[in-house]
Amino acid sequence: NAGVTQTPKFRVLKTGQSMTLLCAQDMNHEYMYWYRQDPGMGLRLIHYSVGEGTTAKGEVPDGYNVSRLKKQNFLLGLESAAPSQTSVYFCASSSPGHPAKNIQYFGAGTRLSVL
Amino acid sequence: GQNIDQPTEMTATEGAIVQINCTYQTSGFNGLFWYQQHAGEAPTFLSYNVLDGLEEKGRFSSFLSRSKGYSYLLLKELQMKDSASYLCAADNYGQNFVFGPGTRLSVLP
Numbered sequence: 318n319a320g321v322t323q324t325p326k327f328r329v330l331k332t333g334q335s336m337t338l339l340c341a342q343d344m345n346h347e348y349m350y351w352y353r354q355d356p357g358m359g360l361r362l363i364h365y366s367v368g369e370g371t372t373a374k375g376e377v378p379d380g381y382n383v384s385r386l387k388k389q390n391f392l393l394g395l396e397s398a399a400p401s402q403t404s405v406y407f408c409a410s411s412s413p414g415h416p417a418k419n420i421q422y423f424g425a426g427t428r429l430s431v432l
Numbered sequence: 433g434q435n436i437d438q439p440t441e442m443t444a445t446e447g448a449i450v451q452i453n454c455t456y457q458t459s460g461f462n463g464l465f466w467y468q469q470h471a472g473e474a475p476t477f478l479s480y481n482v483l484d485g486l487e488e489k490g491r492f493s494s495f496l497s498r499s500k501g502y503s504y505l506l507l508k509e510l511q512m513k514d515s516a517s518y519l520c521a522a523d524n525y526g527q528n529f530v531f532g533p534g535t536r537l538s539v540l541p
């Protein structure tokens with residue numbers, strides 16, 4: 318039972334390079350989220366999706382784009398990486414209502430360094 | 433605005449009881465979650481409150497007061513493995529979670 322799988326686990330980029338982070342969930346969850354976590358700042362929501370083909374901005378969306386072409390996948394793109402985007406990125410998924418209660422299940426994280 | 437506040441760090445002794453407080457202000461509210469996060473790992477779900485009162489689950493209990501915008505997580509019979517960060521999160525009607533900065537708990541022998 319894989320749950321939420323993120324790839325890659327680690328990545329080092331140079332300023333200006335682009336990359337895509339992939340999140341896949343096998344729990345048939347409607348909602349998916351991308352967060353970043355920086356020391357002392359907790360988890361901050363970048364973008365989220367409430368269903369296939371839909372996306373919405375979270376608290377810190379600038380510099381990122383997302384797509385959800387299939388229900389089980391949620392992609393996070395960095396078009397032109399900046400050092401300020403050095404962080405740990407977590408993907409999560411959930412189902413609303415009862416009994417799922419919208420509990421979020423997290424992937425293992427992607428550690429990204431932008432030099 | 434939306435804001436969640438919790439203490440940055442706490443220290444307790446093995447076998448003791450510790451209470452981690454959380455206050456929140458959100459534009460919408462559909463429940464309060466607590467997650468545990470060990471260093472270098474992903475957050476994992478601990479508890480959920482949507483109605484006022486206490487929810488108990490083994491050594492962990494969580495309390496919510498919606499009128500006061502206040503919750504706490506109570507950990508009993510502390511063990512060394514409980515050393516972790518504890519994240520408080522408000523469900524803003526299921527589409528936009530707001531997480532607090534986390535409380536780093538150190539359990540000493």
